[in-house]
Amino acid sequence: MPRRDDPQRDFAEALLDPSLPPPEGLTGPDGEPSADRFAVYRNNVAVGLTDALADAFPAVRRIVGEEFFRAMARIHALAEPPASPILLDYGAKFPDFIAGFPPAAGLPYLAAVARIERAWREAYYAAEAEPIDPGAFAGLDADELPSLRLTLHPSLRLVRSSFPALTIWDLNIGDEPPATVDLTGRCEDALIVRPRAEVEARRLPGGGFEFIAALCCGETVLTAANDALEASADFDIAGNLVGLFEAGAIVAMVRERAPVVSETRS
Amino acid sequence: MALVGFSQAPRAMLQRAGVGLKAEHYRTILEERPDIGFFEVHAENYMCAGGPPHRYLSAIRERYPLSLHGVGLSIGGTAPLDRDHLARLKALIERYEPELFSEHLAWSTHGGAFLNDLLPIPYTAKTLAHVSAHIDQVQEALGRQMLLENPSTYVAYSESDYDEVDFITEIARRTGCGLLLDVNNVYVASTNQQWDPIAYIDAFPLSRVKEIHLAGHARRTDDKGRPLLIDAHDRPVEDIVWHLYAHAVALNGPLPTLIEWDADVPAWPVLVAEAAHAEEIMASRGRKGARHAAA
Numbered sequence: 317m318p319r320r321d322d323p324q325r326d327f328a329e330a331l332l333d334p335s336l337p338p339p340e341g342l343t344g345p346d347g348e349p350s351a352d353r354f355a356v357y358r359n360n361v362a363v364g365l366t367d368a369l370a371d372a373f374p375a376v377r378r379i380v381g382e383e384f385f386r387a388m389a390r391i392h393a394l395a396e397p398p399a400s401p402i403l404l405d406y407g408a409k410f411p412d413f414i415a416g417f418p419p420a421a422g423l424p425y426l427a428a429v430a431r432i433e434r435a436w437r438e439a440y441y442a443a444e445a446e447p448i449d450p451g452a453f454a455g456l457d458a459d460e461l462p463s464l465r466l467t468l469h470p471s472l473r474l475v476r477s478s479f480p481a482l483t484i485w486d487l488n489i490g491d492e493p494p495a496t497v498d499l500t501g502r503c504e505d506a507l508i509v510r511p512r513a514e515v516e517a518r519r520l521p522g523g524g525f526e527f528i529a530a531l532c533c534g535e536t537v538l539t540a541a542n543d544a545l546e547a548s549a550d551f552d553i554a555g556n557l558v559g560l561f562e563a564g565a566i567v568a569m570v571r572e573r574a575p576v577v578s579e580t581r582s
Numbered sequence: 583m584a585l586v587g588f589s590q591a592p593r594a595m596l597q598r599a600g601v602g603l604k605a606e607h608y609r610t611i612l613e614e615r616p617d618i619g620f621f622e623v624h625a626e627n628y629m630c631a632g633g634p635p636h637r638y639l640s641a642i643r644e645r646y647p648l649s650l651h652g653v654g655l656s657i658g659g660t661a662p663l664d665r666d667h668l669a670r671l672k673a674l675i676e677r678y679e680p681e682l683f684s685e686h687l688a689w690s691t692h693g694g695a696f697l698n699d700l701l702p703i704p705y706t707a708k709t710l711a712h713v714s715a716h717i718d719q720v721q722e723a724l725g726r727q728m729l730l731e732n733p734s735t736y737v738a739y740s741e742s743d744y745d746e747v748d749f750i751t752e753i754a755r756r757t758g759c760g761l762l763l764d765v766n767n768v769y770v771a772s773t774n775q776q777w778d779p780i781a782y783i784d785a786f787p788l789s790r791v792k793e794i795h796l797a798g799h800a801r802r803t804d805d806k807g808r809p810l811l812i813d814a815h816d817r818p819v820e821d822i823v824w825h826l827y828a829h830a831v832a833l834n835g836p837l838p839t840l841i842e843w844d845a846d847v848p849a850w851p852v853l854v855a856e857a858a859h860a861e862e863i864m865a866s867r868g869r870k871g872a873r874h875a876a877a
Binding site: 325332365368397401513 | 626627629630631632633634635636637653654655656659660661664667670689690691692693694695696697698699701704736737738739740741774775776804805806808810812845
């Protein structure tokens with residue numbers, strides 16, 4: 317008999333662990349237990365969650381191939397099923413899982429590519445906000461710039477990789493034949509943002525990651541630039557600010573006193 | 583049971599067929615503005631703060647009637663309903679004002695894990711009371727009637743002591759919920775459980791049905807060589823399901839009818855042709871029901 321306290325517990329546990337027997341009390345039309353029929357549910361769960369990961373990580377899938385991907389995703393799905401019915405959110409732990417998945421150890425950049433894909437997906441579904449007009453900078457006095465704080469787009473994500481992950485990702489999201497990528501000594505920092513309808517991914521110059529990370533924390537342009545210069549002596553503050561504007565990544569500027577522009581719509 | 587705001591498909595939807603809205607078809611729909619009765623979306627696919635799905639759905643909603651179909655509420659779950667999820671559903675309903683809202687007689691969440699399948703429940707007096715209480719809670723929280731969909735099942739519970747149709751009829755009577763008759767599920771469950779699908783439809787409380795679902799299924803056999811149908815939603819509606827649909831339409835009259843095609847999604851014209859076929863059946867077999875619908 318199913319356990320009295322919660323008859324669905326056995327069912328759920330057996331769905332996720334193929335080594336467990338099917339729960340008692342489930343039958344075919346002849347009233348006899350049917351492991352084969354219970355296996356339909358087991359398969360639905362594993363395939364459905366694997367499909368969800370396959371949708372969310374298309375470049376990882378292309379890099380390792382369909383068979384490897386599905387085997388890897390299935391193991392993760394059964395160990396870490398979604399915590400909510402919103403499958404759009406599923407996959408946050410998959411990059412870390414890949415990083416620790418021994419059969420993928422030969423592709424050390426794979427988890428980094430997965431982190432790009434995860435950031436892309438988060439940006440895709442993030443809240444809306446209207447980027448400010450580039451002309452907004454024109455009304456600023458030069459001496460106001462250091463104390464300026466910027467509100468960045470809610471879809472903005474930063475991904476730091478010790479591999480050229482963005483380059484590899486870019487080569488694997490289309491249908492073009494793969495090209496050779498030189499992995500030696502190439503780190504990449506990526507900015508991923510969806511200012512309007514399209515997600516855009518850009519490679520950041522030296523110091524750009526530290527600069528934007530500090531702005532995200534609410535630091536002033538001056539403090540952020542100092543962080544960036546500490547990381548990269550040739551950090552170009554003007555070039556990085558223009559880059560952020562062009563990416564549509566800034567949604568408001570706040571001077572020391574009052575906001576100059578603050579337009580956000582949900 | 584408190585019930586506010588009965589969900590009522592507008593008369594314009596009654597004799598029309600709709601299709602499940604898929605991202606693959608967003609652009610075609612907005613560019614070509616096809617003549618289609620309505621669209622249905624899975625609520626959980628729009629539970630995001632922003633992004634292209636909301637942009638497209640908002641534009642499509644302006645032009646077409648909408649049905650919202652939940653797949654994650656776990657109404658048949660032994661655990662309490664997820665209040666956060668109910669709140670998200672309410673927010674979506676307020677935002678898009680769908681003509682219809684439906685969920686399943688099934689469970690899908692346990693112990694904080696979402697299992698992403700519509701899992702079966704036993705049909706007993708205890709589960710009847712439990713599911714009815716959950717539906718009361720949903721209708722109160724959402725401030726409107728919900729439609730409950732009959733399941734496709736692959737196993738039976740030896741402890742069940744209600745017939746499935748009797749169980750669903752009693753839920754509808756207790757809660758005042760409407761029903762969504764999934765004709766493909768009727769055929770899948772009837773084949774798998776060795777029931778008579780015509781008798782199922784004849785016994786179903788059709789006066790409470792406000793929407794019909796049609797879909798394709800996969801066919802295999804179990805380890806004892808018996809047919810085992812899988813509710814796959816990945817192919818055209820089978821002839822036998824069209825036949826059962828015509829039977830239901832002849833009994834009850836036309837109803838908003840949805841073509842569900844969720845995997846291996848076809849090109850837009852293939853999907854539209856399925857919807858057109860449903861409308862042909864409504865036009866040719868639904869005359870008797872015109873009387874009923876107008877009543």
